[in-house]
Amino acid sequence: MPRMLDVSDEVRSEIGDDEADRLLGGAHAPDNYECTSCRTPGDSLQEPTSTVLFVGEETAVLAFAHARCIPSQVVPVSEEQLVGAVRSISQAQTDAPTPTVARTPVVPAPAATPAASSSATSPVADAANTPALPQPTAPGQAAILGITCGLVLHGDTGHASLVVEPTGPVGRPGNTSGTDEFLDLLQDAGFQPVTDLNKTPDQLPGWSVLVAMGKLHAILQPAAAGGSTGWWQAHQPLQVTDAWRFAANQLGEVTMYAVPAGMVGRQPREDLLRQALERAVALGQVVAASLPLAGT
Template sequence: MPRILDVADDVRAEIGDEEADRLLAGESAPGAYDCTSCRTPGDAEHEHTSTVLFVGEETAVLAFAHAGCLPSQVVRVTEEQLQGAVASITASEASEASESGVPQQAVLGVTSGLVLLDGELHPALVVEPTGPIARPGTTGPDDAFLPLLREQGFAPVHEVSAVPQVLHGWSVLLAVGQLHAVLQPGPDGGSPVAWWQAHQPLQVTEGWRTAANKRQAVLVYAAPAGGIGRQPREDLLREALDKAAAQGLLVAAAMPLAGT
C-alpha cells in the first residue's frame, strides 16, 4: 500500500531514485514506526511521515518521523553518533541509547528571552543540556559540552555585558513566528545541518520576535547541565546567566536570523 511519505531532494540524492520510489510505493517503508524525534508510534499509511537519513562516515540509516516533528532531511553525524541514532530508532533500545553517552539533539533544552545589553534589548536563546555531554567516541564521565562549543567558535563569557561575536556559518531558523532550529555548517562546506531542532516548533513572545526581526540576529548562550536551570521569568534568567558567567560556565555567539 502506498505510504504518505515526504522524501526530500537531498534524501533522494543519497538513496537513489529507485529506492525513493520503492519507499513511496510502500515496498520498503514500514506502515508502523516509532518517530525518531518524539519516540511515539506513527503510521505511514495514515499519517504524514518524513524520511530522515542519518549519514555517517561509512554507513547510513534511514529513519521515519512524524512530519509535524521533523521535516524530511539528511542528518550528517559521526560514526559514533550514528550508533546512538540506530539505538534510538528501536524503541526497545531507547534506554540503552540514553546511557551510551552519545550527544543527541534531544538532550538540549532551549529557552528564549530578551537580554539587556548597553541599554538595548537583544533576542537570546539559552541552551543547556539535561545531562552531561560526552565527547563523541568516548564514554567517560567528563562533561565536554563547553569544550566542544569552544572548538566550534563559541566564545567564553565572563560578564554578560556586550554582544558576542558573530559565529559565521551558524544561524537560528524562525518560521511563521516560531522557533524551529539552530543550524550549523554542513560537512565540507555542504548545506547547513541542525545542531538543535525542536520536536515541535517553539512559540516565542511577540517582543522577542520583533527584536529578532529588527536586529536580524539572535544571541545564543550555552551552559553545561545545571549551569542555568529552568527559570520562569526573564529577570531570573538574567540572574542565572550572570552567575554562570562569573563561574566560568558560559559561552556565547551571535547568529544571523534565518526566516521571519
C-alpha cells in the same frame, strides 16, 4: 500586473528559471499575503516582497515576506516542519495556492543519539531535542538539550536570546569517563567564553537560527558538504513572544548562550534567567555567539 518580487539566485536555482519568470510576471504569487517573518499583511503590488523557499528532504514550499524584513533566500527545514509550514502558509495566503516543488530526497546528517521531548516552560519557551554532538558520557543515556528563549539586555538593548543547557554531561566520542566537554565542544566550533553579559558576542559564520511563521524551528550549523544542517531542531515548532521576535528581526540575529548541565535551570522569569546567567558567567561556565536569522 507584475509584482514587486525579489527572487534571489539561490531561490531561482531551486525552482528553475521558468517558474522564477512566471512568479515575476504575476503567476503563482498572491497580491496580498501574510509576511512569513513579521506575520503582518503585505501587498506584492505595492511594496517590495521577498520570495522565501522552505526546503525539506522531498518537497519545498514558497512563502512571501516584506523585503524590509528578510531577503529572498532558501531556508532548509525538516520534512516534518514543512508540513506545519504548508498548513500555516495555506491558511494565511488564500489568494493563490501554495506552490510546492518536487525535490530529490536528501539524506539528512546523522544526529548523535535519539532524544525525548520535554514540555514547554517559561520565560518564553523551552524545548528539548537531539544535539548534533557526540553522545553523553553516561553509557546508555541520551543527552537532551533544553532551550529557553528570553530577552537579555546588552546595555540598554534587549537581545533575543537562547539559553542552551543539556540535561547531562556531553563528551567526545569514546570518552566514557563521565567528563562533561559540552562547552569545550562548542568552543571548538567557534563559540567564545562570556565575561560580561552586557557585551554582544561576535557572529559565528555558518551558524543561524530558524524562526518561521512566528515560531522557533531550529538552530543550524555549517554542513560538511556546504550549506547548513540542523544542530538542534524542535520536535514541534516553539511559539515565541512578539517582543522576542521583534528584537530578533530588528537586529537580524539571536544570541545563543550555552551552559553545562544544571548551571542555569528553567527560570520562570527573564529577570531570574539573567541572574542565573550572571552567576554562571562569574563561574566561567558560559560560552556564546551571535547567530544570524535564517528565514525570519
